[in-house]
Amino acid sequence: MKTELKLKIRNYFSVFSICLATAIYILFRFTSQVPTLGAEKEKLKQQIFAISQSEPLRTGAFSPLPKHTSANPEKARLGKMLFEDKRLSKDDSLSCASCHDLYHGGANSLKTAVGIRGQIGEVNTPTVFNSQFNFRQFWDGRAASLNEQIEGPIHSPIEMATSWTEILAKLEQDKRVIEEFDKIYPKGLHRESVIDAIVEFEKSLITPNSAFDQFLRGDASALSARQLAGYQKFDTLGCVACHQGRNIGGNMFQSLGIAGDYFKARGGFLNSDLGRYNVTKREQDKYVFRVPSLRNVELTAPYFHDGAVPTLEEAVRKMAKYQLGRNLVAEDVEDIVEFLKALTGQLPVSLQSVRGTANEAQ
Amino acid sequence: MKPNRSSLLAFLGVLFLLVGSGFYLLQKAEDDLASDFIVKENFRQALILDQSLNENVLRSRSFVSENYDSMVADSELNDHASDELRRLSTTMIEDLPELPVQLESYFRLWNEKKMAIEDFKAKHSVLRNSLKYLSTLELQAEGTEVEHQAHQLLFSVLSFNLSPTPNHEKQVVHNLGILMKAPGQKKTSTAEFVDSLALHTKIILRSLRDRETSEKIILSRQVPEALARAENLYHSWSTQNSRNSTYIKLLLGTVCVILIVALISFFRRLQMASAELTVLNRDLELKVTKRTEELSHTLQELAQKQQVLVQASKMSALGEMAGGVAHEINTPLAVIQMRSEQVQDMINDGDFDQGFLTEALESIRETSFRIAKIVNGLRMFSRNGERDPLQPVALGKVIDDTFSFCRERFTNNGVRLEIVDESGAGSLLIPCRPTEISQVLLNLFNNSYDATQSSQDKWVQIHLVDLRESVELSVTDSGAGISPLIREKIMQPFFTTKEVGKGTGLGLSVSQGIAHAHGGSLRLDENSPHTRFVLTLPKDRSEQFRPAA
Structure with missing residues (x-):
């Protein structure tokens, strides 16, 4: 009788423990309010994290480039x-x-x-x-x-x-x-x-640490006196209205020839002159282009979508004429060009064999 | 136990199947919940980003130095949310076919808005520059003839910028017209100044109109409303869905609880059943032991009683013979009496005849021997010889001995007794207990005697035959024979045809038992015209020996 009772208790115990484990598991699964999200949530988390970690965006018309790339x-x-x-x-x-x-x-x-x-x-x-x-x-x-x-x-x-x-x-x-x-x-x-x-x-x-970026980060001595003057002119003349943001351009569309007919002055017609119209077919998008970034602009001559402008000075002058309706004097142009040269950053890390600027690599 | 085990396995199988499918459903519900979370999050993001874009547009209008990067970032994120929503809506197209349709209308509006934002950015930049420049131009006009008109124009432009109504626009156009016609245009510097003023005013008018159009599109409620419609659609579905999944969970929980309870009660019942079985088994064993004991006791009693019965039947058979025995003894006694009287007479007469005396005494002696023999036979018969060892005895002698106390009875009643032994089987030594064989013979003789009483020609014939392996002894009488109706019963104990009190009904059954104990048999020869009992005894039956029951 004793052994029988023991056996009984043991059997009951095993049955109960199985049931209890199952019940606890079920209970746990039922009551857990926070679902165990998979990769989707991780993605979302990363997204939110990336937004929170990104460089501050609203620092006036410009912001510096990140110093490091996130690329693998x-x-x-x-x-x-x-x-x-x-x-x-x-x-x-x-x-x-x-x-x-x-x-x-x-x-x-x-x-x-x-x-x-x-x-x-x-x-x-x-x-x-x-x-x-x-x-x-x-x-x-x-x-x-x-x-x-x-x-x-x-x-x-x-x-x-x-x-x-x-x-x-x-x-x-x-x-x-x-x-x-x-x-x-x-x-x-x-x-x-x-x-x-x-x-x-x-x-x-990415070409970080240009003189202008250093200036934006608070190093007032990063720009020369002429560059500083050029920066002020760049701002007051209104170049900044389009060439702005982190990439000093590249964050909006703008029509070419607001204050004058650039194409008439240049002569000839290219299909690419229609710009964004070729994509949207909207009348108002004729001669509209993405505003190009001015970073490293001194290295990327010739200029404009048609490459019709061989020098930076001419580019500045034409931009002022057709976009802003101004005729700049030589001093203004030179100052602005000097400023634009301050936008040349370091050679991307992935290309560096010897440390240097994108300029030095030439 | 076998069907129990298989049913247990089936039960467990069903349990695991149910629990497994339950967990599958649970997992699915959880996945649904996860995707639900993602969908809602994307809806929320889209709405927030839309708001943020609107804010940015309004902010851009108020602040000059604001850059567009945050608008670009918001736009990109909103595109991303849209892509996610599109992707997710296609995964639930079966459950919610209206959602992609609803979302499409949102996407269309969102794309329109996106374009409007681009337009806004471009026009706003232009406008902002021209407004800024116009202010500086106006400053240049100081001290010139057109100062007043320029001032008027700037004022009307600023008013128009603040409130772009057709009236203000008319005012601007009017003021511009006045300025163009103003005198003093001959001076080249003034002409250039006025041209520039006119150019930028025109740019402002154009850009402001365009910006206004874009702004209206951007700030209209269409996009958030379309988004809210899609979200509401999804929300009502997901609420229903989550309610359903709650029901499923509840159902699942209930099923699990029932299963657990069932499992417990199943095991409990099994446990109880097995415990009960153990108790029953133990009881049964006890009962069997008790019964076995009782049975063996009864058997012992029965054996004792049977022994008593056998003895009784023997005595009864003897009793039947009693009359005969008296006669048996009486006759020699009478001879002794007569002879002794003759000898008495002779003594009284004094006439001694030597020969006669010798003859008389010899006769007395012989007759006394005969009586002694009868008494001896009787004593031998009456004793219980059951446990005697088998001894080789000639059947003829046993027949003789048995006849010694019933011969008188047969002869007195005119029953002829014949012994036929052609093969000399009577002298063969047969291993047997003579007392028992004698009892069998006495029974048979008694029965035969009784049977012959009804017939005219009364005889009993004893036939001995040597059958090589055994000896056959048959007793045939002249009686009426045995009715076929009772033939089967005659060997049964307590069956008798004799009057009450005369027979015990044990004679033949006891006799058969004795024959079996000797390894032989006693049977009724049904083929014989007369009643014929056949006793067969083996010559050598040492192997077949078994004690009489």
């Missing part, structure tokens, strides 16, 4: 390789870097870009530096992100004139490329991975 260095390294890879064009004659010369301010000195088989493009090559801080990509702002932007030159028949199928087919022949991608991307060599790597590299291309 591994991906950026792979992206640099791709950026300089000529297999990204149809006849293996051009890479991204062919036009966006990384040691020439992220652009080139041609009036307009030259695509495969020597085809001449319609617009001047915008710099790839700090491009992530532009609110839209291309002169007409047709791409909302860098990921979208890549598709443009890749598929344009007068630029690289290829397709991802062709590019991937070529890259798949290269064991080293496949290995590199397998190391970094779960998907391995894939269209999305290629784009992501290039974008990640482009995000690493």
Whole structure:
């Protein structure tokens, strides 16, 4: 009888413990008010964190560039390789870097870009530096992100004139490329991975610590007397109304020729002159372009969307004339140009072999 | 226990299946909750960002040095929220097909607003520059002929900027007209100044109108309302959904509780059943032991009683013979009496005949022997020889001994007794207990005697046959035979055809028992025309020996 009782108790105990465990688990799962959110919440958290951690935005008309890039260095390294890879064009004659010369301010000195088989493009090559801080990509702002932007030159028949199928087919022949991608991307060599790597590299291309940025951060001696005078003129003349924000431009659209007909004075007509109209087909968007960033502007001659202006002085003068309705005197122009030279930052870290400015790299 | 175990397994299987599916549902509900959280968060973000954009637009209008980066950031975040909402709405398109439609109308309005913001930014920049420049131009006009008109124009422009009504616009156009026609235009510097003034006034008029249009689009309630419609749609669905999921949870909880209770009671019942079974088993064992004891006791009693009965039947058989025995003894006694009287007479007469005397005494002696023999037989018969060892005895002698105390009875009643032994089986030594065999024979003889009483020609024949392995002894009588109706019953104990008090009904059954104990048999020969009982005894039955029951 004793052993029987023991057995009974043991059986009861095991049954009860199972039931109790189940009940507690169920209870816990039922009463937990905070759901265990997965990756979605993490993403949201990161997003909120990124917003809270970003540099203060409302510091007058300008704000300095962040000192460090958020780009993944591994991906950026792979992206640099791709950026300089000529297999990204149809006849293996051009890479991204062919036009966006990384040691020439992220652009080139041609009036307009030259695509495969020597085809001449319609617009001047915008710099790839700090491009992530532009609110839209291309002169007409047709791409909302860098990921979208890549598709443009890749598929344009007068630029690289290829397709991802062709590019991937070529890259798949290269064991080293496949290995590199397998190391970094779960998907391995894939269209999305290629784009992501290039974008990640482009995000690493920031040119921090320009004299003006140092000035904005509180170093009053960072600008020379002429540059300071130029800065004041830049402000009072009204250049700042459009060339403003973190990238000193690149955060709005503006129509070219507010105070005078630029195109009439230049002569000739290019389809690209219509600017944003080519994207939206709205009458008011005719001759509207994305305001270009003025960072490293001294390195990216010639100027304007058509590359028709070879010098910075002329660019300043024309801008004042057609956009502000002023005729500047030589002193003003020189002062402003001096100021613009203060916008040249350091060579992006991902390109640095020796520390120096983007200017020094030349 | 077997069906119990399989039903237990089935029960557990069902339990796990239910609990498993329950957890699956729970997980799904949780995922729904997670995506619900994301959707709501994105709705909230979109609304906040929309508000923030509106604020930024209003702020831009009031402050000159504000940059557009925050508007760009808000726009981008709102685009991101829109993309998320679009993606999420497609995942629940089955449950909420109206949501994507509703969202699309919001997206369309949002895109319009986005464009309006871009327009606003561009026009505002231009306007701001021209207004600023106009003020400086007006300062340049000091001390010139057109000072008053320029002042008037600036005033009307500023009024128009503050309140862009058609009246103010007319005023601006009017003032501009006056300025253009003002005298003193010949002077080149003044002409240039007036041109510039006119250019910027025109720019202001144009930009202000455009900015006003954009601002109206931006600040209209359309976007937040469309967003609120979509959100309300989603919210009502999600409330219903969460209510449903609460029901599911409640149901699940109830099911789980029921299952747990069922499991406990199941185990409890099982436990009780097994405990009960144990008790029952123990009781049963006790009962069986008790019964076995009782049974063995009864058997013992029965065996004792049977022994008594057997003895009784023997005595009864003897009793039946009693008359005969008396006769048996009486006759020799009469001979002894007569001879002794003759000898007495001779002594009295004094006439001694040596021969006669010798003969008489010899006769007395012989007759006394005969009596002694009868008495001896009787004593032997009456004793219980059941436990005697088997001894080799000639059947003829046993027959003789048995006849010794019933011969007179047969002969006196005119029953002929014949012994037929052609093969000399009577002299064969058969292992047996002679007392018992004698009892069997006496029973058979008694029965035969009784049977012959009804017939004219009375005889009993004893037939001995050597069957090599065994010896067959049959007793046939001249009686009427045994009715086929009772043939099967005659060997049963307590069956008798004799009058009450005359027979015990045990004779034949006891006899059969004795025959079996000797490894032989006693049966009624049903083929014989007369009543014929056959006793078979094996010659060597050491192997077949078993004690009489």
